[in-house]
Amino acid sequence: MLLLLFVPRVAMAEIPAYALVPEKSSLTFTAIQNGAPVEGEFKRLTADIRFDPAQLEQSSVAVEVDLASVAAAYENVASELQKGEWFDVAHFPKAVVRTTKITQVTPTAGEANLYYADATLTLRDKTLPVVINFSLPRYTPEEAIAEGRVTLLRTAFGVGQGEWKNTDAVKDEVMVRFRVVAARSK
Amino acid sequence: MATRGDVERYNLPAKLFHWLMAVLIIGLLCVGIYMADLPVGLDKLQLYGWHKSFGIIVLSLATLRLGWRVVSAVPPLPADLPGVLKLAARASHFVLYICMFAMPLSGWAMSNAAGFPVSVFGWFTLPDIAPPDKDLRNFYGSVHEWVGYGLIGLIALHAGAALWHHFVRKDGVLMSMWFRRGR
Numbered sequence: 241m242l243l244l245l246f247v248p249r250v251a252m253a254e255i256p257a258y259a260l261v262p263e264k265s266s267l268t269f270t271a272i273q274n275g276a277p278v279e280g281e282f283k284r285l286t287a288d289i290r291f292d293p294a295q296l297e298q299s300s301v302a303v304e305v306d307l308a309s310v311a312a313a314y315e316n317v318a319s320e321l322q323k324g325e326w327f328d329v330a331h332f333p334k335a336v337v338r339t340t341k342i343t344q345v346t347p348t349a350g351e352a353n354l355y356y357a358d359a360t361l362t363l364r365d366k367t368l369p370v371v372i373n374f375s376l377p378r379y380t381p382e383e384a385i386a387e388g389r390v391t392l393l394r395t396a397f398g399v400g401q402g403e404w405k406n407t408d409a410v411k412d413e414v415m416v417r418f419r420v421v422a423a424r425s426k
Numbered sequence: 427m428a429t430r431g432d433v434e435r436y437n438l439p440a441k442l443f444h445w446l447m448a449v450l451i452i453g454l455l456c457v458g459i460y461m462a463d464l465p466v467g468l469d470k471l472q473l474y475g476w477h478k479s480f481g482i483i484v485l486s487l488a489t490l491r492l493g494w495r496v497v498s499a500v501p502p503l504p505a506d507l508p509g510v511l512k513l514a515a516r517a518s519h520f521v522l523y524i525c526m527f528a529m530p531l532s533g534w535a536m537s538n539a540a541g542f543p544v545s546v547f548g549w550f551t552l553p554d555i556a557p558p559d560k561d562l563r564n565f566y567g568s569v570h571e572w573v574g575y576g577l578i579g580l581i582a583l584h585a586g587a588a589l590w591h592h593f594v595r596k597d598g599v600l601m602s603m604w605f606r607r608g609r
Binding site: 276277314404 | 467545
């Protein structure tokens with residue numbers, strides 16, 4: 241009986257898994273063309289979310305974006321972006337984000353629930369490290385909401401080939417924003 | 427509006443506005459027609475950028491010009507010009523001013539309705555005057571296109587009339603807008 245005292249504490253609690261609620265979630269991006277911002281979004285994505293702010297080392301998030309679901313106010317923009325010079329959806333239908341480490345930002349006054357994730361982004365044929373800043377406005381056993389952003393350099397991933405490498409016409413920096421609403425799945 | 431009378435010629439600012447904007451507007455009309463038919467590509471995007479930027483320059487000049495016209499003296503039409511031609515002159519000038527505003531404004535709105543805010547040479551971005559909306563984009567696109575065609579016809583008429591005044595009537599009308607040594 242006493243031996244039980246010596247059994248190492250094996251498990252922390254299992255990391256809760258959350259499933260993305262697509263209707264409430266969004267993934268948008270803003271690019272600058274001719275000096276003016278143009279917005280687009282991706283309508284279809286899936287996510288594997290295992291997250292617990294108290295167990296960040298065991299937490300991980302993986303997101304798959306269906307690049308063919310890109311949409312913009314001007315439909316020509318969306319159809320152009322799927323072509324070979326841009327996302328090349330025919331060869332690279334998905335973009336994948338995988339976190340490698342999630343860290344909580346040391347809270348200062350009035351800034352709780354801030355995190356950043358070291359992650360890899362696979363876009364076209366490139367996989368590169370990215371840092372994603374996010375906040376966690378809501379985290380309950382039933383629901384988690386995360387909002388964040390990352391600025392990507394499109395040319396690093398080869399998005400914009402040939403003449404479109406010109407970063408005067410379309411800037412290199414593309415700001416990506418997301419709002420993930422996820423319901424507890426197990 | 428300042429009444430016609432008082433002076434023989436247009437003043438120097440009026441002349442500068444007139445010829446500078448004539449060059450810009452004719453250039454914009456030519457580039458606009460050319461660029462609209464280009465296939466999607468970098469050059470098309472760049473031309474659109476120049477077109478929109480210079481279009482806003484024209485809008486700004488038109489605003490200043492209109493203000494200047496309201497407060498300054500304008501030479502009279504030739505006294506012996508038939509009444510119907512005087513009416514035609516005033517009407518065509520009025521419509522030209524309408525076009526000077528309608529073209530850049532409809533272009534600006536069309537760009538916004540297509541989801542593209544208008545940046546002036548990358549210096550600053552204008553606020554949106556229309557929401558992203560396909561129907562609005564088509565509407566403003568049609569306005570921009572057809573007012574553009576009308577403007578081309580009107581410019582041809584305006585220039586033709588000026589030459590007629592100069593070579594046929596020899597009434598000094600063209601010279602009142604032309605630069606000349608010693609007012």
